[in-house]
Amino acid sequence: MFTESVFLNIVGAILATVILIIIFLKKRYSYWKDRGVEYIEPVIPHGNAEGLITTKSPSECLVEFYNTMKARKLKYAGIFFMTTPIFVPLDLNLIKQIMQTDFAHFTDRHSFYNDKADPLSAHIFSLTGERWRNLRVKLTPTFTSGKMKLMFPIMVKLAQEFVKTVAEESQNEPLEVKDACERFVTDVIGNCAFGIDCNSLKDPNTEFRVKGKRITDLTNSEIFVAFLSFTFPSLMKHLGGRLTPKESADFFWNVIKDTTEYREKNGVRRNDALQLLIDMMHKKGEETDNTLSFSEIAAQAFVFFIAGFETSSTLLSFVLFELSLNEDVQNRLRIEVLNRDNDEFTYEDLFEMRYLDMIALLCTETLRKYPPVPILSRVCTKDYKVPDSDVILKENEEVNISVWGIHYDPEYYPDPQKFDPTRFTDENKSKRHQFAFLPFGEGPRICIGLRFGMMQVKVGLALLITNFKFKLNPRTVLPIRLDPKNFMTEILEEPCNQSKQWISRGIRKSCKTKRELFQLCKMFPHNSTIKNYYTKYAGMLRVIIEAAKKLTFEKSINRSNNVVKTTWNIIKQETKSYLNFANIAIHDEPDEVMEDPSVKRYSHWKDRGIEYIEPIIPYGNSKGSFVKKSLGEWMIEFYSAMKARNVKHAGCYFMITPIYVPIDLDLIKQILQTDFVHFTDHRSFYNDKSDPLSAHIFSLKGQRWRNLRVKLTPTFTSGKMKLMFPIIAKISEELVKIVSDECQKGAMDVKDISGRFTTDVIGNCAFGIDPIGI
Numbered sequence: 021m022f023t024e025s026v027f028l029n030i031v032g033a034i035l036a037t038v039i040l041i042i043i044f045l046k047k048r049y050s051y052w053k054d055r056g057v058e059y060i061e062p063v064i065p066h067g068n069a070e071g072l073i074t075t076k077s078p079s080e081c082l083v084e085f086y087n088t089m090k091a092r093k094l095k096y097a098g099i100f101f102m103t104t105p106i107f108v109p110l111d112l113n114l115i116k117q118i119m120q121t122d123f124a125h126f127t128d129r130h131s132f133y134n135d136k137a138d139p140l141s142a143h144i145f146s147l148t149g150e151r152w153r154n155l156r157v158k159l160t161p162t163f164t165s166g167k168m169k170l171m172f173p174i175m176v177k178l179a180q181e182f183v184k185t186v187a188e189e190s191q192n193e194p195l196e197v198k199d200a201c202e203r204f205v206t207d208v209i210g211n212c213a214f215g216i217d218c219n220s221l222k223d224p225n226t227e228f229r230v231k232g233k234r235i236t237d238l239t240n241s242e243i244f245v246a247f248l249s250f251t252f253p254s255l256m257k258h259l260g261g262r263l264t265p266k267e268s269a270d271f272f273w274n275v276i277k278d279t280t281e282y283r284e285k286n287g288v289r290r291n292d293a294l295q296l297l298i299d300m301m302h303k304k305g306e307e308t309d310n311t312l313s314f315s316e317i318a319a320q321a322f323v324f325f326i327a328g329f330e331t332s333s334t335l336l337s338f339v340l341f342e343l344s345l346n347e348d349v350q351n352r353l354r355i356e357v358l359n360r361d362n363d364e365f366t367y368e369d370l371f372e373m374r375y376l377d378m379i380a381l382l383c384t385e386t387l388r389k390y391p392p393v394p395i396l397s398r399v400c401t402k403d404y405k406v407p408d409s410d411v412i413l414k415e416n417e418e419v420n421i422s423v424w425g426i427h428y429d430p431e432y433y434p435d436p437q438k439f440d441p442t443r444f445t446d447e448n449k450s451k452r453h454q455f456a457f458l459p460f461g462e463g464p465r466i467c468i469g470l471r472f473g474m475m476q477v478k479v480g481l482a483l484l485i486t487n488f489k490f491k492l493n494p495r496t497v498l499p500i501r502l503d504p505k506n507f508m509t510e511i512l513e514e515p516c517n518q519s520k521q522w523i524s525r526g527i528r529k530s531c532k533t534k535r536e537l538f539q540l541c542k543m544f545p546h547n548s549t550i551k552n553y554y555t556k557y558a559g560m561l562r563v564i565i566e567a568a569k570k571l572t573f574e575k576s577i578n579r580s581n582n583v584v585k586t587t588w589n590i591i592k593q594e595t596k597s598y599l600n601f602a603n604i605a606i607h608d609e610p611d612e613v614m615e616d617p618s619v620k621r622y623s624h625w626k627d628r629g630i631e632y633i634e635p636i637i638p639y640g641n642s643k644g645s646f647v648k649k650s651l652g653e654w655m656i657e658f659y660s661a662m663k664a665r666n667v668k669h670a671g672c673y674f675m676i677t678p679i680y681v682p683i684d685l686d687l688i689k690q691i692l693q694t695d696f697v698h699f700t701d702h703r704s705f706y707n708d709k710s711d712p713l714s715a716h717i718f719s720l721k722g723q724r725w726r727n728l729r730v731k732l733t734p735t736f737t738s739g740k741m742k743l744m745f746p747i748i749a750k751i752s753e754e755l756v757k758i759v760s761d762e763c764q765k766g767a768m769d770v771k772d773i774s775g776r777f778t779t780d781v782i783g784n785c786a787f788g789i790d791p792i793g794i
């Protein structure tokens with residue numbers, strides 16, 4: 021009897037609870053209907069977010085909703101994320117009102133912080149109202165262009181480290197690019213925000229990195245606590261809820277504390293963000309409004325790390341991903357960066373020079389396709405009447421803006437899946453609504469580290485692209501999928517069938533430096549041809565032809581010889597980018613070596629509509645040159661034949677190398693003089709290290725040539741000539757004597773005597789020595 025009544029009570033209680041929940045949800049799910057806001061019928065219990073976290077990320081759920089509602093031509097709509105109603109503006113003018121014009125009604129984002137249990141969480145990203153406003157004013161000067169300039173050399177130094185690490189780690193296997201980018205960014209932010217050498221490039225398991233990564237790699241239970249904290253913030257604050265894993269919070273707290281104390285004790289100052297924060301702490305008593313407590317500065321230093329680390333590494337890795345899919349763009353970028361005028365990277369290069377516009381365009385288009393923060397959040401802080409409607413948004417109501425949805429909206433970006441950096445030229449940008457591009461947010465809460473983030477990505481990219489060629493690891497699973505558990509844009513790691521490794525974002529390096537090529541040549545001890553040619557004639561056509569021949573031979577012995585394959589790749593790359601032999605036939609794969617490269621090559625001038633003489637394999641138009649004809653004679657023949665055809669210019673083939681030949685004198689003047697900036701260099705080779713004498717003015721290129729030319733020009737002024745004149749006159753008198761002596765003997769070798777005369781003149785005037793040629 022007793023048991024029965026207990027049982028009935030329990031059943032009754034469960035039923036009552038279920039009924040109450042259903043009533044609550046019914047009421048909840050009528051939220052948008054009651055306010056006259058369009059919505060999609062929600063389903064208990066996930067609302068409009070079916071598959072959230074299990075198969076779809078929050079961003080993907082919102083994008084689906086955006087597309088459906090946009091198709092209904094709505095300006096705004098209401099979504100239910102589980103049971104939470106969220107207002108979703110779709111119209112860009114309304115988004116602008118919310119983020120900028122009427123910002124006073126939307127000062128906060130949906131966030132959670134707990135000063136007591138987790139003081140690091142009380143940072144500028146999560147703070148609200150007046151606390152946020154005060155802090156924003158204080159922190160804004162941290163990222164002025166003056167401060168950025170001071171941090172720039174640190175970034176360049178770390179980017180050089182980055183290049184070294186990539187070179188080492190991609191020797192034998194594909195490189196996990198996101199991971200490598202994260203390590204680079206960790207070191208940059210560690211240095212610039214905390215003044216600490218984190219060394220995560222050298223040691224991926226350094227504590228700074230492990231504890232940093234842990235902040236975003238949440239366990240399922242931590243994700244659940246985060247969900248509860250966002251949904252019931254007051255209750256969770258009361259219960260001591262926290263978002264940062266304790267071990268990471270403790271580590272960062274101690275790092276910031278120790279560094280601050282060390283600097284204070286030892287009077288050490290550095291050009292980093294932490295210094296600026298410490299200085300604010302010490303303004304106490306002077307400008308009380310402008311001071312920060314230690315707890316506050318620790319939280320801000322911490323947020324620079326978490327806000328900058330994931331976003332910047334995501335951007336850099338996706339730029340490399342797109343470049344590896346778009347080889348043409350990658351090659352053009354490499355040439356642009358290599359062709360810059362100066363050897364060192366300067367701050368001005370990155371922000372002012374034309375060639376880096378391309379980097380900026382690439383980054384911008386990448387930010388469009390893969391915005392690291394795919395949803396922007398705002399909370400209504402004062403009741404707000406939605407313009408041109410009767411809808412009133414109530415205090416505490418949440419607003420979500422689908423950055424991803426907007427960035428893929430064909431109304432703003434036709435063919436949105438296409439990676440097209442030209443969408444962001446000034447002209448194309450001016451045709452679009454400013455709020456159609458929101459990777460950094462907008463309005464007063466726009467990303468505070470925008471410049472810093474872009475700068476580290478640009479520096480890293482510029483150095484990587486000049487050192488490596490990036491290709492997609494064939495094991496990368498395409499199309500890429502987003503990690504459903506992540507609020508940020510993060511690729512889902514797909515299991516790799518064969519090796520159980522997780523390589524979904526690997527990009528393989530296939531380019532080696534010249535030094536590495538030499539090392540590789542050493543691996544062929546039996547093969548003196550490659551080695552000798554390389555050391556003696558590096559950069560000459562012969563090394564390429566001989567190496568290719570040799571490789572063909574090697575390959576015929578062992579078709580799967582990996583070393584041959586690698587060497588072939590390297591030689592290809594050497595010839596393409598380092599030595600600038602872009603016009604020598606180079607195949608994509610060693611398998612093609614056997615094919616005749618000239619077939620495609622010989623359509624070069626035809627394809628360009630330039631007059632040419634039909635070439636003969638393998639001589640091109642240079643049959644007999646060096647054997648029966650000098651190079652000069654060969655060129656005269658070609659010139660005369662083309663002149664007879666009355667053309668202003670023509671194209672010839674020296675073996676398989678296409679060469680442009682201007683014939684018209686005005687055109688020659690354009691090339692040599694008027695448009696000289698396009699033709700500053702000779703086809704030449706020099707090697708500062710193994711053959712320093714080769715780095716002379718005749719062979720130098722670009723800015724190095726220009727600098728030297730300016731320095732050497734005064735050597736031959738008329739004043740200097742005058743000083744040399746007596747020396748030349750004296751040697752000329754010697755010449756007269758010698759000529760008369762020789763004439764006595766009969767015939768005389770005039771070329772020989774002239775050579776001896778000029779040797780003496782140059783030896784005397786250039787080196788101040790008497791070579792006794794005459």
Ligand code: HEM
Nearest residue numbers: 145324327328331332393459460461462465467468469473
């Ligand atoms: C490519 C790199 C980056 C991207 C795409 C990015 C994106 C964003 C976005 C979308 C927001 C929210 C803006 C809004 O709600 O309107 C934001 C806020 C913020 N970002 Fe970034 N960010 C990047 C790099 C950085 C870096 C390097 C730092 C720090 C060193 C940083 C610090 C912050 C902070 C502190 C906020 C909060 C600002 C506030 O609420 O006042 N970000 N970022």
